Amino acid sequence: MHSRYDKLIFELSSEGKEGYRFPETGVDNADALVSLPAGMLRTDELSLPRVSEPEVVRHYTLLSQKNYGVDGGFYPLGSCTMKYNPKINEDVCGLEAFTGLHPYQAEESAQGALELMYELGAMLAEITGMARFSLQPAAGAHGELAGLMIFKKWHEGRGDGKRNKILVPDSSHGTNPASAAAAGFEIVTIASNSSGTVDTGALRLALADDVAGLMLTNPNTLGLFETEIREIADLVHEAGGLLYYDGANLNAIMGKARPGDMGFDVVHVNTHKTFSTPHGGGGPGAGPIGVAARLEGYLPGPVVVKDGAVYRLAPAGEDSIGKIRGYYGSFGVLARAYAYIRTMGAEGLTAASETAVLNANYLKELLKGKYRLPYDRVCMHEFVLDGLIEAAEGVATLDVAKRLMDFGYHPPTIYFPLIVPNALMIEPTETESKDTLDGFADALLKIADEAICEPQTLHEAPRDTPVRRVDETRAARQPVLRWEQPVEKEAE
Amino acid sequence: MSVYLPITDADREAMLARVGVPEIDGLFADIPESLRLREALALGQPLSEYEVMADARAKAAKCRPAASLPCFLGAGVYDRLVPAAIRHLTQRSEFYTAYTPYQPEISQGTLQAIFEFQTMITSLTGMDVANASVYDGASGCAEAMLMAVNHTKRKKFIVSETVHPEAREVVSAYAWSGGIEIVSAPAKDGVTDRDGIGRLMADDVAGVLVQSPNFYGAIEDVAGAADAAHAAGAVAAVYVADALSLAVLKSPGESGADICVGEGQGFGLPMNYGGPHLGFMAVKQPLMRKLPGRIVGETVDVDGRRAFVLTLQAREQHIRREKATSNICSNQGLNALSATIYLSLLGRDGVKEVAARSMANARYLKERLEGEGFAVLYTAPFFDEFVICLPSPAADVSPALLERGVIGGLAVDGLAGGAGGAMLVCATEKRTKAEMDAFAEALKEVCYA
Numbered sequence: 001m002h003s004r005y006d007k008l009i010f011e012l013s014s015e016g017k018e019g020y021r022f023p024e025t026g027v028d029n030a031d032a033l034v035s036l037p038a039g040m041l042r043t044d045e046l047s048l049p050r051v052s053e054p055e056v057v058r059h060y061t062l063l064s065q066k067n068y069g070v071d072g073g074f075y076p077l078g079s080c081t082m083k084y085n086p087k088i089n090e091d092v093c094g095l096e097a098f099t100g101l102h103p104y105q106a107e108e109s110a111q112g113a114l115e116l117m118y119e120l121g122a123m124l125a126e127i128t129g130m131a132r133f134s135l136q137p138a139a140g141a142h143g144e145l146a147g148l149m150i151f152k153k154w155h156e157g158r159g160d161g162k163r164n165k166i167l168v169p170d171s172s173h174g175t176n177p178a179s180a181a182a183a184g185f186e187i188v189t190i191a192s193n194s195s196g197t198v199d200t201g202a203l204r205l206a207l208a209d210d211v212a213g214l215m216l217t218n219p220n221t222l223g224l225f226e227t228e229i230r231e232i233a234d235l236v237h238e239a240g241g242l243l244y245y246d247g248a249n250l251n252a253i254m255g256k257a258r259p260g261d262m263g264f265d266v267v268h269v270n271t272h273k274t275f276s277t278p279h280g281g282g283g284p285g286a287g288p289i290g291v292a293a294r295l296e297g298y299l300p301g302p303v304v305v306k307d308g309a310v311y312r313l314a315p316a317g318e319d320s321i322g323k324i325r326g327y328y329g330s331f332g333v334l335a336r337a338y339a340y341i342r343t344m345g346a347e348g349l350t351a352a353s354e355t356a357v358l359n360a361n362y363l364k365e366l367l368k369g370k371y372r373l374p375y376d377r378v379c380m381h382e383f384v385l386d387g388l389i390e391a392a393e394g395v396a397t398l399d400v401a402k403r404l405m406d407f408g409y410h411p412p413t414i415y416f417p418l419i420v421p422n423a424l425m426i427e428p429t430e431t432e433s434k435d436t437l438d439g440f441a442d443a444l445l446k447i448a449d450e451a452i453c454e455p456q457t458l459h460e461a462p463r464d465t466p467v468r469r470v471d472e473t474r475a476a477r478q479p480v481l482r483w484e485q486p487v488e489k490e491a492e
Numbered sequence: 493m494s495v496y497l498p499i500t501d502a503d504r505e506a507m508l509a510r511v512g513v514p515e516i517d518g519l520f521a522d523i524p525e526s527l528r529l530r531e532a533l534a535l536g537q538p539l540s541e542y543e544v545m546a547d548a549r550a551k552a553a554k555c556r557p558a559a560s561l562p563c564f565l566g567a568g569v570y571d572r573l574v575p576a577a578i579r580h581l582t583q584r585s586e587f588y589t590a591y592t593p594y595q596p597e598i599s600q601g602t603l604q605a606i607f608e609f610q611t612m613i614t615s616l617t618g619m620d621v622a623n624a625s626v627y628d629g630a631s632g633c634a635e636a637m638l639m640a641v642n643h644t645k646r647k648k649f650i651v652s653e654t655v656h657p658e659a660r661e662v663v664s665a666y667a668w669s670g671g672i673e674i675v676s677a678p679a680k681d682g683v684t685d686r687d688g689i690g691r692l693m694a695d696d697v698a699g700v701l702v703q704s705p706n707f708y709g710a711i712e713d714v715a716g717a718a719d720a721a722h723a724a725g726a727v728a729a730v731y732v733a734d735a736l737s738l739a740v741l742k743s744p745g746e747s748g749a750d751i752c753v754g755e756g757q758g759f760g761l762p763m764n765y766g767g768p769h770l771g772f773m774a775v776k777q778p779l780m781r782k783l784p785g786r787i788v789g790e791t792v793d794v795d796g797r798r799a800f801v802l803t804l805q806a807r808e809q810h811i812r813r814e815k816a817t818s819n820i821c822s823n824q825g826l827n828a829l830s831a832t833i834y835l836s837l838l839g840r841d842g843v844k845e846v847a848a849r850s851m852a853n854a855r856y857l858k859e860r861l862e863g864e865g866f867a868v869l870y871t872a873p874f875f876d877e878f879v880i881c882l883p884s885p886a887a888d889v890s891p892a893l894l895e896r897g898v899i900g901g902l903a904v905d906g907l908a909g910g911a912g913g914a915m916l917v918c919a920t921e922k923r924t925k926a927e928m929d930a931f932a933e934a935l936k937e938v939c940y941a
Contacts, residue, residue: 006797006798008604008607008608009608009832009836010608010611013839013840017839018839018841018842019575019836019837019838019839019842020573020575020837020838020839020842022573022845022849022921023573023924024924025849025853025921025923025924025925026924026925026926027849027852027853027856027924027925027928028852029845029848029849029851029852029853031852032847032848032849032851032852032855033740033848033851035851035855035873036711036741036851036873037873039742040711040741040742040873041740041741041742042618042740042741042742042743042746043742044618044743044746045840046615046616046739046840046843047611047612047614047615048612048615048835048836048838048839048840048843049836049839049840050839050840050841051836051837051839053575053577053837056577056581056833056836056837057577057580057581059836060581060584060605060829060833061581061584063600063601063604063605064581064584064586064587064601065586065601066598066599066600066601066604067586067587067590067598067599067600067601067602068586068590068595068598068599069585069586069587069588069589069590070585070589070590071585071586071589072585072586072589075589075591077591077594080591082589082591083496084496085585085588085589086496086541088541088544088545090583091545091548092544092545092548094579095548095549095552096552096557096559096560097552097553097555097557097559097560098552098555098557098764098765099557099559099762099763099764100557100558100559100560100571100762100763101555101557101558101763101764101765102557102558102563102565102569102571102763102765102899103569103763103765103766103767104565104567104569104902105556105557105558105565105899106890106891106894108891108894109555109556109557109894109899110555110556110765111554111555112550112551112552112553112554112555113551113555113765115551115554116548116551123535126533126534126535127533127535138627138628138631138767138768138822139627139820139821139822140821140822141809141819141820141821141822142627142631142820144819145669145819148669149665149668149669152669174808174809174810174811174812174813174816174821175809175810175819175821177809177813177814178809178812178813178814178816178818178819179819180814181814181815181816181819182638182666182669182670182818182819183669183670184669184670184671187813187814224522225522225523227522227523227524229524229527230524230526230527253520253523254533255529255532255533256520256523256528256529257520257523257527257528257529258527258529261527261529262527272822276496278588278589278826279588279589279590279591279592280587280588280590280824280825280826280827281587281588281590281591281592281593281599281601281602281605281825281826281829282591282592282593282602282624282786282822282823282824282825282826283625283627283768283822283823283824283825283826283827284627284767284768284822284824284825284826284827285822286768300665321665321668321669322661322662322664322665322668323630323658323661323662323665324631324634324662324665324666325627325628325630325631325662325767326568326628326629326630326631326656326658326659326662326755326766326767326769327569327658327765327766327767328765328766328767329766329767330764330767330768331764331765331766331767331768332762332764332765332767332768333767333768335548339544339548341535342536342539342543342544342547343494343496343538343539343540343541343544344494344496344538345535345536345537345538345539346532346533346534346535346536346537347532347537347538348494348496348538349533349535350532350533351494351497352494352496352497354516354519355497355499357516357519357520358499358504358507358508358511358516358519359499359507361507361511361513361519362507362510362511365510365511365512366510377522378511378513378518378519378521378522380519380522401595402597405595405597405598410595410598411595413594416810430496430497430499431496431497431498432498433498433499433503434498434499434500434503434506434507462597462598465597465598466597466598466600467596467597467600467793467795467797467799468597468793468794468795468797469597469793469794470596470597470791470792470793470794470799470800470801471791471792471793471794471799472596472791472801472803474791474792475789475790475791475801475803476789476803476804476805476806479621479780479789479803479804480789480790480791481607481610481614481621481622481780481787481788481789481790481803482607482610482611482614482615482621482622483607483608483611
């Protein structure tokens with residue numbers, strides 16, 4: 001049963017309603033605005049509603065019911081690691097002593113928060129095999145940008161400023177080339193070989209004295225481990241470049257292998273993927289970056305250090321790339337990641353990666369009879385199917401995805417990576433039971449049959465969702481990007 | 493076995509059999525032998541949730557937050573009243589355990605909330621189009637610079653000295669990596685020197701960034717800066733770090749800004765030791781397709797029902813890769829939801845009340861401190877923050893204030909010149925007369941006792 005509620009908050013507004021009562025302060029505020037020159041004040045009416053608290057609560061509760069989240073169902077969105085978000089994490093970050101801390105409070109009055117950040121940095125360094133972490137980046141893409149700035153600064157510091165190219169595989173996340181471009185680099189794309197991994201021959205040809213480095217996800221976006229990673233790292237380093245690890249897929253290898261040992265120089269982790277912090281409908285996440293020892297001084301500042309028994313925020317050194325956001329990091333998100341790592345411990349994290357990989361391989365086996373599997377080998381935490389093996393004319397991957405919603409599942413990532421034309425990228429994560437995987441596979445197999453016998457069902461899907469397929473073309477051609485007060489109501 | 497992993501031993505055996513691999517280790521055969529970790533990570537034993545909470549509480553006990561002490565720190569992060577309903581609603585897991593709304597049919601909750609957020613932000617800023625949010629205000633300033641450069645194809649950007657120092661640092665880092673030259677516009681008496689901006693303007697300048705109210709609390713002449721920018725064909729960007737000021741001050745849009753970025757923490761978000769907060773970003777129509785990040789648009793579904801969907805995606809990294817307007821992928825979705833709920837609860841009248849109460853408190857505090865003999869450094873009209881002069885460095889004063897149970901303002905000692913100090917002080921609507929009296933008396937005691 002889905003909510004058909006369809007009001008905007010503005011459409012509930014009536015003059016005379018209030019949703020918040022202020023406490024007594026003892027200060028009269030009647031003349032406050034008069035203290036400013038009239039020309040500094042706004043005279044227009046704000047497009048904010050006038051609603052009571054129960055109406056606000058019901059409105060957003062009803063909206064929440066039009067959303068699909070991990071708590072409500074299976075969410076195998078490839079490359080996004082939609083694992084369970086533990087409830088204790090929310091309690092930890094919600095402690096008033098943390099939420100009520102101002103970033104400019106004296107360090108003495110924030111020792112517990114600094115201690116948490118220090119310990120989290122050390123734990124992330126241990127998990128990834130890096131020397132030191134900065135918790136500052138606000139997201140994975142933000143970590144990439146910071147990492148690439150480090151590349152740039154490192155090369156410049158060695159008088160090697162001509163290195164203006166970044167290599168990315170053709171299977172990479174869109175953020176990789178976008179971040180490299182934002183950091184002022186030119187992008188060179190490296191083809192994948194027939195096994196779905198980096199073509200080392202193509203890499204050799206691309207490596208030159210103007211290459212700053214290579215960005216790599218390992219396992220890559222096809223869910224395949226780059227078996228030649230040591231050779232790749234050596235090639236890049238011998239050519240004077242650095243190696244960047246996109247941590248989007250770290251969930252596959254915790255306790256099994258470490259990017260630092262593979263030769264990566266800079267690593268970001270997505271706390272909202274690997275370390276169970278909520279995706280929040282698009283954020284906030286966090287993208288801490290770790291570096292090899294020779295790059296420590298390049299990290300954005302400040303970094304938390306321990307002086308005897310006291311924690312301090314050490315300002316950035318002269319090699320540092322500077323700051324890339326305000327203050328020290330998304331503390332509330334980092335506190336959740338900290339709670340998760342403490343909950344799991346070494347053996348729990350290893351078990352998480354093992355189970356994530358087992359779940360992906362099992363699901364792949366259940367599906368490969370009816371869906372094309374372009375790289376038929378043991379996968380890591382995710383796998384990519386290339387659409388249906390057999391289907392009626394006109395049935396596309398998009399239709400399969402939309403039909404899945406009628407079965408109560410969130411669809412996988414579709415049409416990514418770009419090198420698989422009809423891609424269904426499936427990442428079940430470790431927090432799903434065998435029953436869930438079996439049920440999901442049954443649904444996809446039934447859809448495969450429908451694709452042959454009753455394609456119309458797929459074209460018309462979804463049927464049972466709060467809205468059905470939406471007109472995206474209209475949204476883009478005639479953009480309506482905010483609510484406007486209807487004309488007849490303007491007189492109120 | 494972790495309580496978060498629902499696979500039993502029997503399941504594992506059956507699943508491995510189906511995969512055709514006898515042991516879990518066989519699934520990791522692609523990892524070269526030399527790279528396999530042989531020893532457990534040094535992370536300690538798994539903990540129960542009871543133990544994790546005890547550890548967190550022990551850390552919490554080593555903090556003395558504004559939650560328990562009156563706080564006169566502002567400087568971009570504000571200790572404001574936060575309605576209880578916000579946390580209850582944002583803790584609905586349909587919201588917080590969802591991802592970016594790529595599948596609109598089952599993401600209308602997130603999408604509609606963002607659409608409402610965009611509507612509120614455009615109204616508050618006086619702009620035409622807002623995005624779904626960016627990381628924070630400081631990085632939003634850098635995104636504004638990149639937009640201006642992208643739009644004008646010029647590589648020089650002017651930043652006022654009165655912009656928050658952290659935002660200036662972030663802008664500088666982005667500028668350095670993007671090959672953009674930053675020019676500082678000088679300040680005079682705590683506000684941007686308008687003539688200074690005029691002198692710096694030239695036909696190779698992409699844009700100018702001013703902050704209002706500025707870092708020192710003063711309200712800037714945004715229209716003057718915008719006019720100077722436009723005369724040179726450059727883009728005028730305004731940073732609003734104290735979001736509640738928008739409720740009563742003339743909007744950046746009305747003042748002629750082309751881009752408005754802001755820090756939305758004041759809209760119902762806890763201070764959280766500096767994050768996560770909420771960057772917002774809005775522009776005039778001509779810059780719409782240059783905006784970074786997610787944008788939600790209204791449309792209809794196949795049955796003609798109103799529906800919302802991510803739109804104008806041709807700007808974004810997952811479509812355009814290196815040609816995208818920005819590398820941003822995520823937004824601050826859940827925090828944008830908090831802000832939307834805050835702005836709904838407070839409403840059209842409530843946000844003005846917050847602003848008026850903050851202004852009234854700040855004015856009371858200013859008079860009270862002046863009454864104790866502390867001079868105010870700048871005379872420009874201010875919102876709810878101002879700089880006071882101290883006989884000794886504020887950096888030395890703050891610890892003594894903390895001993896007396898007050899979180900004092902931010903040390904900005906360099907401003908005063910000479911041996912004295914200076915402190916940037918903020919009074920939000922949350923402060924009471926009694927707290928401000930206590931602060932004034934504590935400050936007198938510390939400085940003159």
